[in-house]
Amino acid sequence: MVLTTTEFDTIAAISTPPGEGGISIIRISGEEAFDVAKKIYRGKNLDKVASNTINYGHIVDPQTNEEIDEVMLSVMRAPHTYTEEDIVEINCHGGIVATNRILQLVLSTGARMAEPGEFTKRAFLNGRIDLSQSEAVMDLIEAKTDRSMKAAISQLDGNLSHLIKHLRKDILDVLAQVEVNIDYPEYDDVETMTSKLLREKANDVHARIVQLLSTAKQGKILREGLATSIIGRPNVGKSSLLNNLLHEDKAIVTDVPGTTRDVLEEYVNVRGVPLKLVDTAGIRDTKDKVEKIGVDRSRKAIDSADLVLLVLNASEALTDEDKKLLAATKDKQRITVLNKTDLPVKLDLQEIKAMANGKNVISTSAIKANGLDRLEELIANMFFNEGIESSQNDIMVTNARHIGLLNQAKGALEDVIKGLDAGMPVDLVQIDMTRCWDFLGEITGDSYQDELIDQLFSQFCLGK
Ligand SMILES: Nc1nc2c(ncn2[C@@H]2O[C@H](COP(=O)(O)OP(=O)(O)OP(=O)(O)O)[C@@H](O)[C@H]2O)c(=O)[nH]1
Ligand SMILES: [Mg+2]
Helix, strand or coil: CCCCHHHCCCEEEECCCCCCCCEEEEEEECCCHHHHHHHHEEECCCCCCCCCEEEEEEEECCCCCCEEEEEEEEEECCCCCCCCCCEEEEEEECCHHHHHHHHHHHHHCCCEECCCCHHHHHHHHCCCCCHHHHHHHHHHHHCCCHHHHHHHHHHHCCHHHHHHHHHHHHHHHHHHHHHHHHHCCCCCCHHHHHHHHHHHHHHHHHHHHHHHHCCHHHHHHHHHCEEEEEEECCCCCHHHHHHHHHCCCCCCCCCCCCCCCCCEEEEEEECCEEEEEEECCCCCCCCCHHHHHHHHHHHHHHHCCCEEEEEEECCCCCCHHHHHHHHHCCCCCEEEEEECCCCCCCCCHHHHHHHCCCCCEEECECCCCECHHHHHHHHHHHHCCCCCCCCCCCCCCCCHHHHHHHHHHHHHHHHHHHHHHCCCCHHHHHHHHHHHHHHHHHHHCCCCCHHHHHHHHHCCCCCC
């Protein structure tokens, strides 16, 4: 369904982050954007200025004639704009008071306050971009590393949409062919022919979806960050390690065991891989009420981690608690970090290597910042071993919603093949093929429900 722009009212919002800054931008979009601006702007004649120009002038309260701010007005006429509607953007001085005053004026002269993501929602509803492209806008804003940004840009450019549309067209073609065959069953072998056609296409689309899904693991990491939990006994240097990876003293470090009481979460860019790094309370049996809660959370942090950094103190012999933690994390993606190697080493390295299957053991000294390069390199290689640079131009799926729908589409195709194997009538098999077509359509928003659209755009930031 494509709505025409005339069905929407005029919306406005502050599009820059709240707070003090060099400039703030108040964006107005809709049929009345120019009328609203004309009521409060003194400067050039907005009916005469060319589209895509920026114009000097003042914002004046029409009631009192009070001059509010000196501004530059960006003027963009439909349809070649972000929303495909008329857009005026007021660039004012970036103080909170001036910005809010201007927004109030805009709202009192005919515009309505926009909802979060409503400008992008209009770009979607007006047919300028599809749903996966709209989602990429938000991913781009939230991108934590260059690599994440490249994946978002590729999706915004429509690479994923293009592929999905291609698959849907193939399915539609075969469904049309099946329809024709069913309507004209004058040939004896029509059922066999139609089954063959369906099977070929189901296998073909299935293979392409499987290929796409093979990028999902890395794609999801790029979009959401790799959930990385730093785990270990108290005082082994977990918080020191976090500070080192962040290149910042975020977590409190003391020589008192039990310093970290609650989990601390920070994003960090490790060679282009966004890490959602979680520092946890040291795990030990404790009677302290507050520490106990922290310890319970640490245990949960193991479960929810994509990667566990298990920190051991190399200057002490292995304790029972260390062994328990090694056992508790043995099925996880794990790096065993032997910290405090600047001190005389008491850990039996052979024993550790044996327990960790000789894999992913790194020696560090958080205090001397030694071994961190190797740790970073190992993390990047564990998750992007073929190197993401090489796969940059390939299409990636990054979004959990898309991954879910692709899996459903894949399941529907498997039902098509099962149905054909079981000799089910073609018109029943056709239903599963159509389901696949629908699931794929939900990715691009070609088939969607209003609730989904409302829910998706409500997660956007205001003014976008
Ligand atoms: N010699 C040496 N000391 C270190 C090293 N890393 C950390 N420390 C010291 O060990 C003590 C504990 O460090 P933290 O980073 O607070 O340890 P933690 O594992 O977060 O401790 P909890 O929060 O209590 O669980 C501090 O005094 C650090 O300065 C290291 O590589 N070498
Ligand atoms: Mg700590």
